Amino acid sequence: MDKEAIRQYKKETYELYKRLHLCTACHQQDAYTLNGRALCFECGEKNNARIKDRYKNNADVRAKEKEYRQQLREKYKENKLCTRCGKPLEFDTTKKSCKRCLAKMRQRASEYRMKKGIMPRVLFDGTERCVICGKQEIVKGYKMCNKHLPIFQKTMLKNRKQINNYFIKANRAFWEAKNATN
Incomplete structure (x- = not known):
């Protein structure tokens, strides 16, 4: 048999076992095909371990994966x-x-x-903590600490110059909606 015939045979047997809801590797156990799987639990675990081991121990594979x-x-x-x-x-x-x-x-x-x-950021709102890092030393009148406030202000100055900036669009939409209701 040539390579193409072997490949075709393997493909046909794979499809047959998949249709019969049997594992395509060991051909014995039910393959949970209702969940879209083609392998039984044991063969699936073996396959996952093999792939993890190959990925973990081979820098070449990791580099190719990263590039892809x-x-x-x-x-x-x-x-x-x-x-x-x-x-x-x-x-x-x-x-x-x-x-x-x-x-x-x-x-x-x-x-x-x-x-x-x-502490997660969700819990920072409404507290006396910096909304970025969660430290308690916030600048009076702001929700940020001495470290993050200048960074935020510099970023906002830069963003004001951009017409398509998210904050500008959101602010404009907010004030237009507010003026429409008045």
């Missing part, structure tokens, strides 16, 4: 897709990720802060 991910991110960015999941972005967004991915990132960051013993 960067190219994919650039491609997504050019096509106005979420750089994490590849779904279409909203039309007027300046973000590079969709709302769902941003929410997941915020959740992970909050969990990481909790794990490290740092």
